[in-house]
Amino acid sequence: MGMVFTLYGAAGSGSVPVEATLRLIGQDYRVVEAPTWEGEAERDKVAAVNPMRQVPALVTPGGEIITESAAILIWLADSHPQARLSPAFDDPRRAQFLRWMSFIPASIYSMFWVRDEPARLVGDNLEAQTEIQRRTIDRIADCWRMMDAQVAPGRFLLGEEMTVLDLYVATASRWTPQRRRFYAEAPRMAEVVRRVDALPALQAFWSERFPFEDGWEG
Ligand SMILES: N[C@@H](CCC(=O)N[C@@H](CS)C(=O)NCC(=O)O)C(=O)O
Structure with missing residues:
Protein backbone atom coordinates (compact mmCIF):
# COMPACT_ATOMS: atom_id res chain seq x y z
CA MET A 1 0.00 0.00 0.00
CA GLY A 2 1.44 3.38 -1.00
CA MET A 3 1.28 6.46 1.20
CA VAL A 4 0.09 8.73 -1.56
CA PHE A 5 -2.44 8.69 -4.36
CA THR A 6 -1.32 7.11 -7.63
CA LEU A 7 -2.96 8.52 -10.72
CA TYR A 8 -2.79 6.85 -14.10
CA GLY A 9 -2.99 9.75 -16.51
CA ALA A 10 -1.36 11.82 -19.20
CA ALA A 11 -0.63 15.45 -20.01
CA GLY A 12 -3.61 17.03 -21.75
CA SER A 13 -5.92 14.13 -20.87
CA GLY A 14 -8.89 13.62 -18.58
CA SER A 15 -6.46 13.17 -15.72
CA VAL A 16 -5.65 16.90 -15.89
CA PRO A 17 -8.69 18.13 -13.90
CA VAL A 18 -8.05 15.33 -11.39
CA GLU A 19 -4.42 16.40 -11.00
CA ALA A 20 -5.50 20.04 -10.62
CA THR A 21 -7.96 18.98 -7.92
CA LEU A 22 -5.32 16.96 -6.05
CA ARG A 23 -3.08 20.03 -6.07
CA LEU A 24 -5.81 22.38 -4.90
CA ILE A 25 -6.77 20.10 -2.03
CA GLY A 26 -3.11 19.68 -1.10
CA GLN A 27 -2.82 15.90 -1.60
CA ASP A 28 0.46 14.33 -2.63
CA TYR A 29 0.22 12.09 -5.68
CA ARG A 30 2.37 10.43 -8.28
CA VAL A 31 1.39 10.06 -11.92
CA VAL A 32 1.90 6.93 -14.00
CA GLU A 33 2.10 8.53 -17.43
CA ALA A 34 0.02 6.64 -20.00
CA PRO A 35 -1.14 8.56 -23.11
CA THR A 36 -3.56 5.77 -23.93
CA TRP A 37 -4.74 7.26 -27.23
CA GLU A 38 -1.25 6.65 -28.66
CA GLY A 39 -1.74 2.89 -28.88
CA GLU A 40 -1.90 -0.55 -27.34
CA ALA A 41 1.37 -0.36 -25.38
CA GLU A 42 0.18 2.75 -23.51
CA ARG A 43 -3.26 1.24 -22.91
CA ASP A 44 -1.64 -1.91 -21.53
CA LYS A 45 0.05 0.19 -18.81
CA VAL A 46 -3.39 0.92 -17.37
CA ALA A 47 -4.96 -2.53 -17.79
CA ALA A 48 -4.07 -3.73 -14.29
CA VAL A 49 -6.05 -0.93 -12.64
CA ASN A 50 -8.68 -0.34 -15.31
CA PRO A 51 -9.75 -3.13 -17.69
CA MET A 52 -11.21 -0.39 -19.92
CA ARG A 53 -7.55 0.61 -20.38
CA GLN A 54 -8.46 4.27 -20.05
CA VAL A 55 -7.14 7.13 -17.99
CA PRO A 56 -7.80 8.61 -15.50
CA ALA A 57 -7.66 5.86 -12.91
CA LEU A 58 -6.91 6.73 -9.30
CA VAL A 59 -5.47 4.39 -6.67
CA THR A 60 -6.04 5.73 -3.17
CA PRO A 61 -3.44 5.47 -0.38
CA GLY A 62 -5.63 2.64 0.97
CA GLY A 63 -5.37 0.74 -2.32
CA GLU A 64 -8.88 1.35 -3.60
CA ILE A 65 -9.21 1.87 -7.36
CA ILE A 66 -11.52 4.57 -8.71
CA THR A 67 -12.05 4.98 -12.45
CA GLU A 68 -14.33 7.40 -14.33
CA SER A 69 -13.24 11.02 -14.32
CA ALA A 70 -16.49 12.43 -12.94
CA ALA A 71 -16.63 9.93 -10.09
CA ILE A 72 -13.01 10.66 -9.16
CA LEU A 73 -13.57 14.42 -9.23
CA ILE A 74 -16.77 14.31 -7.20
CA TRP A 75 -15.29 11.87 -4.67
CA LEU A 76 -12.13 13.93 -4.17
CA ALA A 77 -14.05 17.18 -3.82
CA ASP A 78 -16.68 15.73 -1.48
CA SER A 79 -14.11 14.08 0.75
CA HIS A 80 -12.15 17.34 1.15
CA PRO A 81 -14.95 19.78 1.96
CA GLN A 82 -12.51 22.36 3.34
CA ALA A 83 -11.33 22.95 -0.25
CA ARG A 84 -14.90 23.95 -1.25
CA LEU A 85 -14.65 22.34 -4.71
CA SER A 86 -18.13 20.77 -4.71
CA PRO A 87 -21.48 21.99 -3.37
CA ALA A 88 -22.47 20.07 -0.23
CA PHE A 89 -25.42 17.60 -0.26
CA ASP A 90 -27.86 20.24 1.01
CA ASP A 91 -26.51 23.07 -1.14
CA PRO A 92 -29.08 24.34 -3.69
CA ARG A 93 -26.42 24.00 -6.43
N1 LIG B 1 -15.52 7.44 -19.16
C1 LIG B 1 -14.12 7.64 -18.98
C2 LIG B 1 -13.45 8.01 -20.31
C3 LIG B 1 -11.95 8.06 -20.20
C4 LIG B 1 -11.26 8.20 -21.54
O1 LIG B 1 -11.88 8.15 -22.61
N2 LIG B 1 -9.95 8.43 -21.47
C5 LIG B 1 -9.16 8.51 -22.68
C6 LIG B 1 -7.98 9.46 -22.50
S1 LIG B 1 -8.44 11.17 -22.25
C7 LIG B 1 -8.55 7.17 -22.95
O2 LIG B 1 -7.96 6.57 -22.07
N3 LIG B 1 -8.67 6.72 -24.21
C8 LIG B 1 -8.13 5.47 -24.67
C9 LIG B 1 -9.23 4.52 -25.10
O3 LIG B 1 -10.40 4.77 -24.80
O4 LIG B 1 -8.91 3.51 -25.71
C10 LIG B 1 -13.87 8.73 -17.95
O5 LIG B 1 -14.71 9.63 -17.85
O6 LIG B 1 -12.87 8.69 -17.21
Missing part, protein backbone atom coordinates in the same frame (compact mmCIF):
# COMPACT_ATOMS: atom_id res chain seq x y z
CA ARG A 94 -25.98 20.27 -5.80
CA ALA A 95 -28.47 18.97 -8.38
CA GLN A 96 -27.07 21.06 -11.23
CA PHE A 97 -23.56 20.11 -10.16
CA LEU A 98 -24.37 16.40 -10.50
CA ARG A 99 -26.31 17.01 -13.70
CA TRP A 100 -23.41 18.64 -15.54
CA MET A 101 -20.75 16.43 -13.98
CA SER A 102 -22.66 13.51 -15.55
CA PHE A 103 -23.36 15.26 -18.84
CA ILE A 104 -19.68 15.81 -19.70
CA PRO A 105 -18.61 12.13 -19.67
CA ALA A 106 -21.92 10.80 -20.97
CA SER A 107 -22.35 13.13 -23.91
CA ILE A 108 -18.95 14.65 -24.69
CA TYR A 109 -16.04 12.63 -23.31
CA SER A 110 -17.55 9.38 -24.63
CA MET A 111 -17.24 10.73 -28.18
CA PHE A 112 -13.46 10.48 -27.95
CA TRP A 113 -13.44 6.68 -27.76
CA VAL A 114 -15.41 6.79 -30.98
CA ARG A 115 -13.38 9.42 -32.82
CA ASP A 116 -9.83 8.67 -31.60
CA GLU A 117 -9.84 5.33 -33.44
CA PRO A 118 -12.98 5.01 -35.57
CA ALA A 119 -11.59 1.72 -36.96
CA ARG A 120 -12.73 0.13 -33.71
CA LEU A 121 -16.27 0.62 -34.98
CA VAL A 122 -16.02 0.53 -38.76
CA GLY A 123 -12.82 -1.40 -39.47
CA ASP A 124 -10.74 -0.19 -42.40
CA ASN A 125 -13.61 1.58 -44.15
CA LEU A 126 -11.84 4.92 -44.61
CA GLU A 127 -14.92 6.73 -45.83
CA ALA A 128 -16.85 5.70 -42.72
CA GLN A 129 -13.92 6.66 -40.50
CA THR A 130 -13.81 10.15 -42.01
CA GLU A 131 -17.55 10.53 -41.64
CA ILE A 132 -17.40 9.53 -37.97
CA GLN A 133 -14.68 12.08 -37.31
CA ARG A 134 -16.63 14.80 -39.08
CA ARG A 135 -19.93 14.06 -37.35
CA THR A 136 -18.51 13.65 -33.86
CA ILE A 137 -16.96 17.12 -34.08
CA ASP A 138 -20.42 18.57 -34.69
CA ARG A 139 -21.99 16.41 -32.00
CA ILE A 140 -19.48 17.64 -29.40
CA ALA A 141 -20.04 21.25 -30.48
CA ASP A 142 -23.83 20.76 -30.28
CA CYS A 143 -23.50 19.37 -26.75
CA TRP A 144 -21.47 22.38 -25.61
CA ARG A 145 -24.08 24.70 -27.14
CA MET A 146 -26.94 22.90 -25.39
CA MET A 147 -25.12 23.00 -22.08
CA ASP A 148 -24.36 26.70 -22.49
CA ALA A 149 -28.02 27.45 -23.05
CA GLN A 150 -28.96 25.79 -19.77
CA VAL A 151 -26.35 26.99 -17.29
CA ALA A 152 -26.46 30.29 -15.45
CA PRO A 153 -22.81 31.06 -14.71
CA GLY A 154 -21.55 33.69 -12.33
CA ARG A 155 -17.80 34.00 -12.05
CA PHE A 156 -17.85 30.19 -12.33
CA LEU A 157 -20.30 27.71 -13.85
CA LEU A 158 -22.46 27.25 -10.77
CA GLY A 159 -22.11 30.74 -9.34
CA GLU A 160 -19.41 32.63 -7.54
CA GLU A 161 -17.34 29.72 -6.26
CA MET A 162 -15.21 27.43 -8.38
CA THR A 163 -15.95 23.70 -8.30
CA VAL A 164 -14.41 20.67 -9.98
CA LEU A 165 -16.99 21.17 -12.74
CA ASP A 166 -15.08 24.29 -13.81
CA LEU A 167 -11.79 22.36 -13.94
CA TYR A 168 -13.48 19.58 -15.91
CA VAL A 169 -15.02 21.93 -18.49
CA ALA A 170 -11.87 24.06 -18.78
CA THR A 171 -9.96 20.90 -19.74
CA ALA A 172 -12.53 19.11 -21.94
CA SER A 173 -13.25 22.32 -23.90
CA ARG A 174 -9.61 22.28 -25.07
CA TRP A 175 -10.07 18.96 -26.85
CA THR A 176 -11.52 18.70 -30.38
CA PRO A 177 -13.08 20.91 -31.70
CA GLN A 178 -10.93 23.08 -29.41
CA ARG A 179 -11.50 26.41 -27.84
CA ARG A 180 -12.18 28.68 -30.83
CA ARG A 181 -15.25 26.64 -31.73
CA PHE A 182 -16.16 26.26 -28.04
CA TYR A 183 -16.14 30.04 -27.55
CA ALA A 184 -18.50 30.41 -30.52
CA GLU A 185 -20.87 27.65 -29.39
CA ALA A 186 -20.77 28.41 -25.66
CA PRO A 187 -20.19 32.14 -25.15
CA ARG A 188 -21.28 32.14 -21.52
CA MET A 189 -19.05 29.26 -20.53
CA ALA A 190 -16.24 30.84 -22.58
CA GLU A 191 -15.83 33.58 -20.00
CA VAL A 192 -15.64 31.01 -17.22
CA VAL A 193 -13.04 28.76 -18.84
CA ARG A 194 -10.86 31.80 -19.58
CA ARG A 195 -11.08 32.66 -15.90
CA VAL A 196 -10.05 29.11 -14.95
CA ASP A 197 -7.14 29.26 -17.45
CA ALA A 198 -5.94 32.42 -15.73
CA LEU A 199 -6.19 31.28 -12.10
CA PRO A 200 -2.91 32.27 -10.43
CA ALA A 201 -2.95 29.11 -8.29
CA LEU A 202 -2.84 26.92 -11.42
CA GLN A 203 -0.41 28.76 -13.74
CA ALA A 204 2.54 26.47 -13.04
CA PHE A 205 0.26 23.46 -13.24
CA TRP A 206 -1.18 24.33 -16.66
CA SER A 207 2.34 24.96 -18.04
CA GLU A 208 3.40 21.54 -16.86
CA ARG A 209 0.34 19.42 -17.71
CA PHE A 210 -1.61 21.23 -20.44
CA PRO A 211 0.49 24.12 -21.75
CA PHE A 212 -1.02 26.98 -23.70
CA GLU A 213 1.19 26.45 -26.73
CA ASP A 214 1.03 28.35 -30.05
CA GLY A 215 -2.30 27.69 -31.75
CA TRP A 216 -3.76 25.93 -28.70
CA GLU A 217 -7.20 27.47 -29.20
CA GLY A 218 -7.54 25.80 -32.59
Whole structure:
Protein backbone atom coordinates (compact mmCIF):
# COMPACT_ATOMS: atom_id res chain seq x y z
CA MET A 1 0.00 0.00 0.00
CA GLY A 2 1.44 3.38 -1.00
CA MET A 3 1.28 6.46 1.20
CA VAL A 4 0.09 8.73 -1.56
CA PHE A 5 -2.44 8.69 -4.36
CA THR A 6 -1.32 7.11 -7.63
CA LEU A 7 -2.96 8.52 -10.72
CA TYR A 8 -2.79 6.85 -14.10
CA GLY A 9 -2.99 9.75 -16.51
CA ALA A 10 -1.36 11.82 -19.20
CA ALA A 11 -0.63 15.45 -20.01
CA GLY A 12 -3.61 17.03 -21.75
CA SER A 13 -5.92 14.13 -20.87
CA GLY A 14 -8.89 13.62 -18.58
CA SER A 15 -6.46 13.17 -15.72
CA VAL A 16 -5.65 16.90 -15.89
CA PRO A 17 -8.69 18.13 -13.90
CA VAL A 18 -8.05 15.33 -11.39
CA GLU A 19 -4.42 16.40 -11.00
CA ALA A 20 -5.50 20.04 -10.62
CA THR A 21 -7.96 18.98 -7.92
CA LEU A 22 -5.32 16.96 -6.05
CA ARG A 23 -3.08 20.03 -6.07
CA LEU A 24 -5.81 22.38 -4.90
CA ILE A 25 -6.77 20.10 -2.03
CA GLY A 26 -3.11 19.68 -1.10
CA GLN A 27 -2.82 15.90 -1.60
CA ASP A 28 0.46 14.33 -2.63
CA TYR A 29 0.22 12.09 -5.68
CA ARG A 30 2.37 10.43 -8.28
CA VAL A 31 1.39 10.06 -11.92
CA VAL A 32 1.90 6.93 -14.00
CA GLU A 33 2.10 8.53 -17.43
CA ALA A 34 0.02 6.64 -20.00
CA PRO A 35 -1.14 8.56 -23.11
CA THR A 36 -3.56 5.77 -23.93
CA TRP A 37 -4.74 7.26 -27.23
CA GLU A 38 -1.25 6.65 -28.66
CA GLY A 39 -1.74 2.89 -28.88
CA GLU A 40 -1.90 -0.55 -27.34
CA ALA A 41 1.37 -0.36 -25.38
CA GLU A 42 0.18 2.75 -23.51
CA ARG A 43 -3.26 1.24 -22.91
CA ASP A 44 -1.64 -1.91 -21.53
CA LYS A 45 0.05 0.19 -18.81
CA VAL A 46 -3.39 0.92 -17.37
CA ALA A 47 -4.96 -2.53 -17.79
CA ALA A 48 -4.07 -3.73 -14.29
CA VAL A 49 -6.05 -0.93 -12.64
CA ASN A 50 -8.68 -0.34 -15.31
CA PRO A 51 -9.75 -3.13 -17.69
CA MET A 52 -11.21 -0.39 -19.92
CA ARG A 53 -7.55 0.61 -20.38
CA GLN A 54 -8.46 4.27 -20.05
CA VAL A 55 -7.14 7.13 -17.99
CA PRO A 56 -7.80 8.61 -15.50
CA ALA A 57 -7.66 5.86 -12.91
CA LEU A 58 -6.91 6.73 -9.30
CA VAL A 59 -5.47 4.39 -6.67
CA THR A 60 -6.04 5.73 -3.17
CA PRO A 61 -3.44 5.47 -0.38
CA GLY A 62 -5.63 2.64 0.97
CA GLY A 63 -5.37 0.74 -2.32
CA GLU A 64 -8.88 1.35 -3.60
CA ILE A 65 -9.21 1.87 -7.36
CA ILE A 66 -11.52 4.57 -8.71
CA THR A 67 -12.05 4.98 -12.45
CA GLU A 68 -14.33 7.40 -14.33
CA SER A 69 -13.24 11.02 -14.32
CA ALA A 70 -16.49 12.43 -12.94
CA ALA A 71 -16.63 9.93 -10.09
CA ILE A 72 -13.01 10.66 -9.16
CA LEU A 73 -13.57 14.42 -9.23
CA ILE A 74 -16.77 14.31 -7.20
CA TRP A 75 -15.29 11.87 -4.67
CA LEU A 76 -12.13 13.93 -4.17
CA ALA A 77 -14.05 17.18 -3.82
CA ASP A 78 -16.68 15.73 -1.48
CA SER A 79 -14.11 14.08 0.75
CA HIS A 80 -12.15 17.34 1.15
CA PRO A 81 -14.95 19.78 1.96
CA GLN A 82 -12.51 22.36 3.34
CA ALA A 83 -11.33 22.95 -0.25
CA ARG A 84 -14.90 23.95 -1.25
CA LEU A 85 -14.65 22.34 -4.71
CA SER A 86 -18.13 20.77 -4.71
CA PRO A 87 -21.48 21.99 -3.37
CA ALA A 88 -22.47 20.07 -0.23
CA PHE A 89 -25.42 17.60 -0.26
CA ASP A 90 -27.86 20.24 1.01
CA ASP A 91 -26.51 23.07 -1.14
CA PRO A 92 -29.08 24.34 -3.69
CA ARG A 93 -26.42 24.00 -6.43
CA ARG A 94 -25.98 20.27 -5.80
CA ALA A 95 -28.47 18.97 -8.38
CA GLN A 96 -27.07 21.06 -11.23
CA PHE A 97 -23.56 20.11 -10.16
CA LEU A 98 -24.37 16.40 -10.50
CA ARG A 99 -26.31 17.01 -13.70
CA TRP A 100 -23.41 18.64 -15.54
CA MET A 101 -20.75 16.43 -13.98
CA SER A 102 -22.66 13.51 -15.55
CA PHE A 103 -23.36 15.26 -18.84
CA ILE A 104 -19.68 15.81 -19.70
CA PRO A 105 -18.61 12.13 -19.67
CA ALA A 106 -21.92 10.80 -20.97
CA SER A 107 -22.35 13.13 -23.91
CA ILE A 108 -18.95 14.65 -24.69
CA TYR A 109 -16.04 12.63 -23.31
CA SER A 110 -17.55 9.38 -24.63
CA MET A 111 -17.24 10.73 -28.18
CA PHE A 112 -13.46 10.48 -27.95
CA TRP A 113 -13.44 6.68 -27.76
CA VAL A 114 -15.41 6.79 -30.98
CA ARG A 115 -13.38 9.42 -32.82
CA ASP A 116 -9.83 8.67 -31.60
CA GLU A 117 -9.84 5.33 -33.44
CA PRO A 118 -12.98 5.01 -35.57
CA ALA A 119 -11.59 1.72 -36.96
CA ARG A 120 -12.73 0.13 -33.71
CA LEU A 121 -16.27 0.62 -34.98
CA VAL A 122 -16.02 0.53 -38.76
CA GLY A 123 -12.82 -1.40 -39.47
CA ASP A 124 -10.74 -0.19 -42.40
CA ASN A 125 -13.61 1.58 -44.15
CA LEU A 126 -11.84 4.92 -44.61
CA GLU A 127 -14.92 6.73 -45.83
CA ALA A 128 -16.85 5.70 -42.72
CA GLN A 129 -13.92 6.66 -40.50
CA THR A 130 -13.81 10.15 -42.01
CA GLU A 131 -17.55 10.53 -41.64
CA ILE A 132 -17.40 9.53 -37.97
CA GLN A 133 -14.68 12.08 -37.31
CA ARG A 134 -16.63 14.80 -39.08
CA ARG A 135 -19.93 14.06 -37.35
CA THR A 136 -18.51 13.65 -33.86
CA ILE A 137 -16.96 17.12 -34.08
CA ASP A 138 -20.42 18.57 -34.69
CA ARG A 139 -21.99 16.41 -32.00
CA ILE A 140 -19.48 17.64 -29.40
CA ALA A 141 -20.04 21.25 -30.48
CA ASP A 142 -23.83 20.76 -30.28
CA CYS A 143 -23.50 19.37 -26.75
CA TRP A 144 -21.47 22.38 -25.61
CA ARG A 145 -24.08 24.70 -27.14
CA MET A 146 -26.94 22.90 -25.39
CA MET A 147 -25.12 23.00 -22.08
CA ASP A 148 -24.36 26.70 -22.49
CA ALA A 149 -28.02 27.45 -23.05
CA GLN A 150 -28.96 25.79 -19.77
CA VAL A 151 -26.35 26.99 -17.29
CA ALA A 152 -26.46 30.29 -15.45
CA PRO A 153 -22.81 31.06 -14.71
CA GLY A 154 -21.55 33.69 -12.33
CA ARG A 155 -17.80 34.00 -12.05
CA PHE A 156 -17.85 30.19 -12.33
CA LEU A 157 -20.30 27.71 -13.85
CA LEU A 158 -22.46 27.25 -10.77
CA GLY A 159 -22.11 30.74 -9.34
CA GLU A 160 -19.41 32.63 -7.54
CA GLU A 161 -17.34 29.72 -6.26
CA MET A 162 -15.21 27.43 -8.38
CA THR A 163 -15.95 23.70 -8.30
CA VAL A 164 -14.41 20.67 -9.98
CA LEU A 165 -16.99 21.17 -12.74
CA ASP A 166 -15.08 24.29 -13.81
CA LEU A 167 -11.79 22.36 -13.94
CA TYR A 168 -13.48 19.58 -15.91
CA VAL A 169 -15.02 21.93 -18.49
CA ALA A 170 -11.87 24.06 -18.78
CA THR A 171 -9.96 20.90 -19.74
CA ALA A 172 -12.53 19.11 -21.94
CA SER A 173 -13.25 22.32 -23.90
CA ARG A 174 -9.61 22.28 -25.07
CA TRP A 175 -10.07 18.96 -26.85
CA THR A 176 -11.52 18.70 -30.38
CA PRO A 177 -13.08 20.91 -31.70
CA GLN A 178 -10.93 23.08 -29.41
CA ARG A 179 -11.50 26.41 -27.84
CA ARG A 180 -12.18 28.68 -30.83
CA ARG A 181 -15.25 26.64 -31.73
CA PHE A 182 -16.16 26.26 -28.04
CA TYR A 183 -16.14 30.04 -27.55
CA ALA A 184 -18.50 30.41 -30.52
CA GLU A 185 -20.87 27.65 -29.39
CA ALA A 186 -20.77 28.41 -25.66
CA PRO A 187 -20.19 32.14 -25.15
CA ARG A 188 -21.28 32.14 -21.52
CA MET A 189 -19.05 29.26 -20.53
CA ALA A 190 -16.24 30.84 -22.58
CA GLU A 191 -15.83 33.58 -20.00
CA VAL A 192 -15.64 31.01 -17.22
CA VAL A 193 -13.04 28.76 -18.84
CA ARG A 194 -10.86 31.80 -19.58
CA ARG A 195 -11.08 32.66 -15.90
CA VAL A 196 -10.05 29.11 -14.95
CA ASP A 197 -7.14 29.26 -17.45
CA ALA A 198 -5.94 32.42 -15.73
CA LEU A 199 -6.19 31.28 -12.10
CA PRO A 200 -2.91 32.27 -10.43
CA ALA A 201 -2.95 29.11 -8.29
CA LEU A 202 -2.84 26.92 -11.42
CA GLN A 203 -0.41 28.76 -13.74
CA ALA A 204 2.54 26.47 -13.04
CA PHE A 205 0.26 23.46 -13.24
CA TRP A 206 -1.18 24.33 -16.66
CA SER A 207 2.34 24.96 -18.04
CA GLU A 208 3.40 21.54 -16.86
CA ARG A 209 0.34 19.42 -17.71
CA PHE A 210 -1.61 21.23 -20.44
CA PRO A 211 0.49 24.12 -21.75
CA PHE A 212 -1.02 26.98 -23.70
CA GLU A 213 1.19 26.45 -26.73
CA ASP A 214 1.03 28.35 -30.05
CA GLY A 215 -2.30 27.69 -31.75
CA TRP A 216 -3.76 25.93 -28.70
CA GLU A 217 -7.20 27.47 -29.20
CA GLY A 218 -7.54 25.80 -32.59
N1 LIG B 1 -15.52 7.44 -19.16
C1 LIG B 1 -14.12 7.64 -18.98
C2 LIG B 1 -13.45 8.01 -20.31
C3 LIG B 1 -11.95 8.06 -20.20
C4 LIG B 1 -11.26 8.20 -21.54
O1 LIG B 1 -11.88 8.15 -22.61
N2 LIG B 1 -9.95 8.43 -21.47
C5 LIG B 1 -9.16 8.51 -22.68
C6 LIG B 1 -7.98 9.46 -22.50
S1 LIG B 1 -8.44 11.17 -22.25
C7 LIG B 1 -8.55 7.17 -22.95
O2 LIG B 1 -7.96 6.57 -22.07
N3 LIG B 1 -8.67 6.72 -24.21
C8 LIG B 1 -8.13 5.47 -24.67
C9 LIG B 1 -9.23 4.52 -25.10
O3 LIG B 1 -10.40 4.77 -24.80
O4 LIG B 1 -8.91 3.51 -25.71
C10 LIG B 1 -13.87 8.73 -17.95
O5 LIG B 1 -14.71 9.63 -17.85
O6 LIG B 1 -12.87 8.69 -17.21
